[in-house]
Amino acid sequence: MEYATLGIIVVILLQIAILKALVEINQEITEKFEEIDKKTAGAISSVIENFGGGNIEPPNMIQQALAEILKSKFSEIADTGSVQATLRNEQGKFIQQD
Numbered sequence: 001m002e003y004a005t006l007g008i009i010v011v012i013l014l015q016i017a018i019l020k021a022l023v024e025i026n027q028e029i030t031e032k033f034e035e036i037d038k039k040t041a042g043a044i045s046s047v048i049e050n051f052g053g054g055n056i057e058p059p060n061m062i063q064q065a066l067a068e069i070l071k072s073k074f075s076e077i078a079d080t081g082s083v084q085a086t087l088r089n090e091q092g093k094f095i096q097q098d
Helices: 003-050 061-080
Strands: 086-088 094-096
Touching: none
Parallel strands: none
Antiparallel strands: 086 094
16 A cells, blocks of 8 residues: 555545544534523523512503603604704804704
């Protein structure tokens, strides 16, 4: 057997071994990421359960009315397109565009 043929066979076997090692590393990384994901989800759910994330007080009637007024004003502005663009002059002060 020639040395060139033996070298080619060795190179091919090394490439197969490297490919197998890369596949195993990929599987290990995937498993670790799934484990981290599960631990993170468990930690978040325990924080929400322990510190009362669901016990938030609903807004009162005045807050709801104010929110409705703001929504209607913003929808009027969006419908009419009456928003004016503001620019800055050389001194950095705001000016209105005509």
